Amino acid sequence: MSLIEAPRTPTRGRRTGGINWEKWGWIYMRASGVVLIVLIFGHLFVNLVAGEGVKAIDFAFVGGKLADPFWIVWDGLMLWLALLHGANGMRTLVNDYAINPKVRKVLLIGIAASTAILIILGTLVITTFDPCPAGANPALLPSFCEAL
Amino acid sequence: MPEKSASNLVAEPLSPPKIRSPRRPAGTLYRGNEGMWSWVLHRITGVAIYFFLLVHILDTALVRVSPEAYNAVIDTYKTPIMGLGEIALVAAIGFHALNGLRIILIDFWAFGAKHQRVLFWIVIAIWLVLLAGFIPRQLMHVFGG
Numbered sequence A: 001m002s003l004i005e006a007p008r009t010p011t012r013g014r015r016t017g018g019i020n021w022e023k024w025g026w027i028y029m030r031a032s033g034v035v036l037i038v039l040i041f042g043h044l045f046v047n048l049v050a051g052e053g054v055k056a057i058d059f060a061f062v063g064g065k066l067a068d069p070f071w072i073v074w075d076g077l078m079l080w081l082a083l084l085h086g087a088n089g090m091r092t093l094v095n096d097y098a099i100n101p102k103v104r105k106v107l108l109i110g111i112a113a114s115t116a117i118l119i120i121l122g123t124l125v126i127t128t129f130d131p132c133p134a135g136a137n138p139a140l141l142p143s144f145c146e147a148l
Numbered sequence B: 001m002p003e004k005s006a007s008n009l010v011a012e013p014l015s016p017p018k019i020r021s022p023r024r025p026a027g028t029l030y031r032g033n034e035g036m037w038s039w040v041l042h043r044i045t046g047v048a049i050y051f052f053l054l055v056h057i058l059d060t061a062l063v064r065v066s067p068e069a070y071n072a073v074i075d076t077y078k079t080p081i082m083g084l085g086e087i088a089l090v091a092a093i094g095f096h097a098l099n100g101l102r103i104i105l106i107d108f109w110a111f112g113a114k115h116q117r118v119l120f121w122i123v124i125a126i127w128l129v130l131l132a133g134f135i136p137r138q139l140m141h142v143f144g145g
């Protein structure tokens, strides 16, 4: 098969109805992007710019943030939107560059599997987080743990 | 046959043609210009942020292991080299986000498609302002007392 098809070659395997996933993927990249601007720049401002910046981040810092449902929802949205956006973008790159069909399939399955695992892991981390684990060194915990 | 069909092309034009063939493959409206380079940068930054995010979800997951484990890993984020790495990360995400907005404007707004080149330079200008604000602050955090 020649690399470039003759002009006016009819497209093969044209869809005949059903959901147009490529269209929704295209829309998702744009919709999630707009929301991610707010979420990620807010995240970077609070964690890198405000106060002492990175130097302020430790277990107690995260405990203080995730004690507030506001930040749980914020981080959860950021996790789902950014990871799906990035994974779908990586899918585009694999489709563009992986010429060997077997390699392409392995890469696409790898992206899908790692995305599913990391979304489940990240969601569990922020929803089941315990800011005051029993038996931990009190000096490393958020100050509100003393009241318990 | 060839002599006949070419006969009327042989005549020397009165003034020589102005268009010369380019010395190297020429850019098109898109190729080799703002349109192409913004796309290249958008790809590279997107991939870089993606791999950062994979690692970042794993390092954040250490809060479920123990305070000591999380602190040990997050302390490496405070070293000078990682401090500079964070500047690179913010530069990458800043460009990707601003150029993402440019892509959206091009897609949904006729003015955007027509003026995509100007929009690219606006993206670069806002990006430079963003970095001019962030970099000194970050250097103070990482290298200051």
Ligand code: HEM
Pocket: A040, A043, A044, A047, A048, A054, A057, A062, A065, A071, A075, A076, A078, A079, A080, A082, A121, A122, A123, A125, A126, B049, B053, B056, B057, B060, B061, B077, B086, B089, B093
């Ligand atoms: C160097 C810059 C960054 C630092 C220092 C940082 C720091 C942190 C910290 C301390 C947390 C714990 C929870 C919280 O504070 O809300 C966190 C969680 C998170 N960050 Fe970042 N972050 C950075 C950049 C980013 C970027 C660029 C993204 C998006 C692409 C991102 C996405 C996330 C997500 C999704 C979570 C939640 C993870 C989970 O569900 O387990 N972060 N980050």
Ligand code: HEM
Pocket: A029, A030, A032, A033, A034, A036, A037, A040, A082, A083, A085, A086, A087, A088, A089, A090, A092, A093, B042, B043, B045, B046, B047, B049, B050, B053, B093, B096, B097, B098, B099, B100, B101, B103, B104
């Ligand atoms: C900050 C807000 C963001 C905005 C506004 C944004 C915007 C966009 C848009 C509009 C596209 C589609 C380009 C196209 O269809 O031609 C895109 C592609 C992409 N994005 Fe983002 N994005 C953002 C954050 C992220 C994050 C956090 C990641 C990584 C986790 C990421 C990774 C990618 C990748 C890998 C692509 C595919 C690039 C390509 O096809 O050339 N983006 N982005």
